[in-house]
Structure formats: structure tokens, C-alpha cells
Amino acid sequence: METLQDHKGIGISSEPIIGRDKLGQLVPVNVFRALRLEGMKEIAGRGANAIIYRGGRNLGYNIGQNISSKMSNKTDLNEYLTDVVHIFEQLGIGLVSIADGSFNNGQVYLQVDECVTCAGIPNIGETVCHFEGGVVAGIVQNFTGGVVTCKEVQCWGKGDKTCMFEVNL
Numbered sequence: 001m002e003t004l005q006d007h008k009g010i011g012i013s014s015e016p017i018i019g020r021d022k023l024g025q026l027v028p029v030n031v032f033r034a035l036r037l038e039g040m041k042e043i044a045g046r047g048a049n050a051i052i053y054r055g056g057r058n059l060g061y062n063i064g065q066n067i068s069s070k071m072s073n074k075t076d077l078n079e080y081l082t083d084v085v086h087i088f089e090q091l092g093i094g095l096v097s098i099a100d101g102s103f104n105n106g107q108v109y110l111q112v113d114e115c116v117t118c119a120g121i122p123n124i125g126e127t128v129c130h131f132e133g134g135v136v137a138g139i140v141q142n143f144t145g146g147v148v149t150c151k152e153v154q155c156w157g158k159g160d161k162t163c164m165f166e167v168n169l
Contacts (some may be wrong), residue, residue: 026092029116036117037128053134060138068142077103080143092116093132098113099164103144110136111149112163115156123159127152136165 017025040048067083068074081098088096094112101108113119117129129152137150146169153165 016030029092032116033121036131049130053130053137056134056136057138057141058132058134060140061142061168062138062144064139067139077143082137088112088135092166093135094119094163096136101167102141102163103169106169108140108146108167109153110165110167112136112165115163118156118163121156124157126157127155129163129165132163133165137169140169 021042025087036052040052044051063084067080067087070083071079073079085096088094094115097111097113099109099111112129115129115132117131133150133152137148140150141148144151149168151166151168152163153166154160154162156163
């Protein structure tokens with residue numbers, strides 16, 4: 001069984017989940033969004049976005065470690081990003097691509113289409129994809145080994161039709 005993150009025996013797996021024979025490992029997007037967009041705000045208040053970003057960053061870092069551990073050339077950015085794109089799609093987080101910039105120049109823009117948090121939501125005047133931003137930051141931080149900041153600059157929540165993350169190294 002391939003596990004992306006394993007903590008105390010709990011992981012994200014590509015195998016069926018024991019005990020979920022009919023429902024499988026997928027949860028409807030609306031359930032995720034209810035927890036993410038409403039439930040966390042109720043529990044954590046104004047700090048919810050930072051908590052969600054941090055959780056995403058930790059997950060992204062662990063995903064990055066898993067990718068890196070399987071690479072023969074640990075410095076091959078193309079191989080690393082190809083695996084990142086595959087895992088984002090496999091986990092249903094979204095369809096990720098490099099929109100602009102360069103890691104060599106210290107700034108890159110990553111686009112996430114069909115984002116699990118926001119694709120199709122109405123314009124509410126704010127970005128909402130803190131989880132995805134955290135995942136992106138963690139994945140990039142794992143590869144570069146340096147300090148990474150990630151800010152969402154486009155989002156369905158702001159009336160855009162995609163998510164765009166500005167990643168600074």
C-alpha cells in the first residue's frame with residue numbers, strides 16, 4: 001500500500017480504506033467545503049485561515065518528502081513537479097500548473113484549476129484557498145529547503161475562474 005503521509009498509522013493511501021467498502025476513500029466536495037469554509041471558522045474564529053494554511057503546509061511538506069524519497073536525482077525539478085501535478089490530481093485537490101515565473105528568479109505563479117475549496121463558488125470578495133496555498137508552500141519548501149511564502153492572488157471567491165498562487169522563495 002502506497003502512503004503519502006503516515007502518522008501514527010494514519011495515512012493518505014491509494015488503496016481502499018478498510019471499513020469503507022461501499023463509500024471508498026472519497027468524500028463529496030460539499031462535505032469538505034462545509035468543514036473547511038464554515039466549520040473551521042466556527043471553531044477557530046479569525047485564526048481559522050492560519051490554522052488551515054499551516055495544516056496544508058505540513059501536508060504539502062510531507063507530500064514533498066514522499067516525492068523526494070523516490071527520486072533518483074533529488075535536484076530534478078521537472079521530475080519533482082511532474083509528481084506534484086499527479087498527486088494534486090490523484091488527491092482531488094486540483095489541477096496544478098506553472099503559470100509564470102521561475103524558481104531560479106525566486107518567484108513563481110502556480111495555477112490551480114478545479115480547486116477543491118472554491119471551484120464554482122460565488123464571488124464573496126475574498127480568497128478562500130488557504131489550505132491549497134499551504135500545500136503549495138510546503139511542497140515548494142521541501143524541494144528548495146528555504147523559506148517559502150505563498151499568497152493566493154486569484155480565486156473563485158474573488159470572482160476569478162481559477163486559483164493563482166504567488167510563491168516567493
